[in-house]
Amino acid sequence: MSNRNLSSSSLFLATIDNITFHMTYYGPIILLIIGTIGCLCNFLTFTSRQLRENSCAFYFLCSSIFEFLSITFGLTSRLAADHFDYNLQHTNRIFCKFRAYFVTTIPLIATYLILLSAIDRYMSSSIHVYLRSFSQIKIAYRNVLIVIIIGLISCSHILISYDLRPKCATLRGIYTIFDGMFVVFWVGLIPHIFMLIFGCMILKNIRHTRQRRIIKMEIKHININQNQHQNYHKTDAQLILMMLVQIGLSSLLILTRMIYYAYYILGPLFTGDKKIIGSFLMSFTTLLYYTNYVKSFYIYTLTSQLFRTVFLQRIKEYIQKICGTRSKRSVELYRGK
Template identity: 70%
Template structure:
């Protein structure tokens, strides 16, 4: 049998090593390209006049900005350290601290902006006027500032504890476990469980709204004024939020479950260590995929997003092509003079 053959085992190990190496090399490059293009397209779409004054869309825009920073900084520095010969992380103390801090704080903020979209859709779909009043731009602006401050401050302990030991690492012992659990719970389980809860509550609110729609009265003057959102726009944004929350939870929690096992589980040796290295690399790619997928998820799940995106492309295309004749005319005039 092959499993009793030493040569077969060695071949399997070599195959795993090759797959792991190829995956950790080509995976980040693909995610960098796909993610950067997607985030730029998100920025183009969510800054459209039709969406930029919508609270949920504004949270999506803020999340896209921090997803862009997560991909460009996190993946590029990881790729540089693994394959481009950069050893700055393990030789420069300041860079060690700053990188460890940013690769935790930036994705944390992006994740909590998605949580805010779930909260906003939950509030806006409520049958209660007071809850619906929380979905307005003046509250959104405050929430964005508070979320960024909480994300930056909550990760500030990393600036103190990470250092060259001799490689860039956190304090050993109990704090190392705390640092790992901080990432698992504060970035993984807590926001995504809350996302799922608010997503479920949104579905419940939609059902309640449909049942009571014939009895609902026109909004009273007591309710704070906010931009009138088309029903179709709200419905499409809810769909985008639900799909984003579901896939984000799947990808991130898969990574966090294995990361928790890696920290708290038994030390791996030999063949098991090789499998563990493969799973760590694979779940890391899943983690970064979460921040590269948004544009493609929105495009597939929302007809509104597709139409706004195509309209924005058309607008910029017209500006570019309408500008060229003017430029050529001015150049020709200057040459005749």
């Protein structure tokens, strides 16, 4: 009976190990493909005339840029190290430091830009004119710059602590716990808790404000027609929906990763057969972590008719430009002959 248990346990561990191998190989490749496509489509959509002057859309655009940098740098370097014997991070001191720095800093900035979009939508949905005045594109430019600077500075300790020891790792002892908790709280818990808080406040604003009264009050003071107001309100509402769904899924994916990462840092060391299970959980939650920076385009497409319409219009514009350029070249060649 004991031999059977041993054989079944060995088979189970071998299966888990095999799943981990394929997951760490095919998972990053799949995420890279769909993530790169999604980020490029986001960039195409949020640079359209309809959205380029909207502060929330600008936060989404900047977040998409950092999401693209996160998945291309983070996933490619991890895939290369796991399956292609690319050990530069364990042999080159400079690459060790900067990889550790950027794989934390870039996702952090992308996350806080989504938090800014939540704050912006809270401001725009407020009944107070003073708060709504902060939802402007010129303020968004300044806020994005501030977040980038704070992100770069707050993670600067990584450049000092990480080194070849002999592999690329942080300082041992209490600093290892600090480094882990820095990621758990500063990248994971703090921004997503605030996202959820502002998400609830946005819903409260929507429930307790009379949009028609606000529009009538604004019409008395601002010389624009009713159709323009309705179009602006429709855009605003759909951006709020996009942002709320983004926050919900982001919180689920990131917090799942951070809960396990905190246990990995603070809990007992995995030994023996538990290492295989621990490796599987670490790889799985890492893929969830990067999935968070892949999903935005697909969320926006599913939740917003406005986003789909603008995206399709941009595709048509580029197709027309390409076809127009080709037709001009054909005419020029024909005339040359």
